[in-house]
Amino acid sequence: MECDPIGTVHTPHETTSDAPRQGLRTDAEGTLELHExxxxxxxxxxxxxxxxxxxxxxxxxxxxxxxxxxxxxxxxSRSPARPNPVCLTECRVLDAAPAAGRLHLRGVDMVDGSPVVDLKATL
Amino acid sequence: MECDPIGTVHTPHETTSDAPRQGLRTDAEGTLELHExxxxxxxxxxxxxxxxxxxxxxxxxxxxxxxxxxxxxxxxSRSPARPNPVCLTECRVLDAAPAAGRLHLRGVDMVDGSPVVDLKATL
Structure with a gap:
């Protein structure tokens, strides 16, 4: 089952060890850019x-x-180390520019440059 | 980015149109079987x-x-129709048999036989 990256997320976490543990709250801000x-x-x-x-x-x-x-x-657990490293992070949207395919987010726990697979409405 | 199916979920929903809309609550029960x-x-x-x-x-x-x-x-939205059809469903665990790789679940909205990509702890 092939996943195509739909975009990239830019965060302040440069390495895996810099990133907060999956599921823990963080106030870190980042930008999600969808491919055109x-x-x-x-x-x-x-x-x-x-x-x-x-x-x-x-x-x-x-x-x-x-x-x-x-x-x-x-x-x-929610550790990223797993057979299919698909991770879920619920973020606050600080600013959205849909026409530019860009979201400014709070609560990012991804390593900088991680590929984005999908975006979903919260329940 | 290649996802390997880790198992299959058996549900009462035989076709896409039988399955509840993604994100809506359902009481349907099903069984998740992990590959060995x-x-x-x-x-x-x-x-x-x-x-x-x-x-x-x-x-x-x-x-x-x-x-x-x-x-x-x-x-x-949470519609399954999207570039990468990775779907998320939070279910109640009615019975767990970890050694057999089996979970009996309530709240399944998947079509019968859908491949499972991952299981995650709830937050």
Whole structure:
């Protein structure tokens, strides 16, 4: 099942160890830029929160248990290290420019430059 | 970015039109079966809720706007029709058999037989 990157997210976290643990709240701000072919998918976007689905391209895909507790499998956690490194981060939208395919976000925990797979309405 | 199916989810929804709209609550029950190579990833699983990340393999990947309102892009929604048909469903866990790689779930909105990409702890 092939995922195409729809864009990139720019954050202050330069490396995996700089990034906050998945699921922990952070106030870090970043910018999500969609590739031009996908701008239309953002038409009419006016939400104040969004779920960013992103790909942890620097994560270890070979692990099935947690480093910090090998009795627990990766599916009991939100660690980016897992067979399919698809990560979910719910962010606050500080500014949206749908025609430019750009969102300014608060609460980014991705490593800078991570590929974006999808954006979803929050429930 | 290649996603490997880690398992399959069995639900009462035989076709896309039978399945509830993404994000709407449903009481439907189903069974998630991990492929054997991934059973270890479920070790120690004892949560009562889980986020199922699944692949809508029968969805139209070519659309960028909503059928019901073409002024709105797919990224303002949770419709499975989108460039990367990665869907998120938070389910209640009725029974877990980690060693067998099996979860019995309530709240399934997937079409029967949909491939599973990931399982995540809820926040």
């Amino acid at each position: 072919a996908y701008h239309e998918g953002l038409s009419g976007f006016d939400a104040d929160r969004v779920v960013v689905v992103w790909w942890a391209d620097r994560a270890d895909r070979s692990v099935l248990t947690l480093d910090r507790d090998p009795s627990r499998g990766v599916f009991t | 190579a991934y059973h270890e990833g479920l070790s120690g699983f004892d949560a009562d809720r889980v986020v199922v990340v699944w692949w809508a393999d029968r969805a139209d990947r070519s659309v960028l706007t909503l059928d019901r309102d073409p002024s709105r892009g797919v990224f303002t």
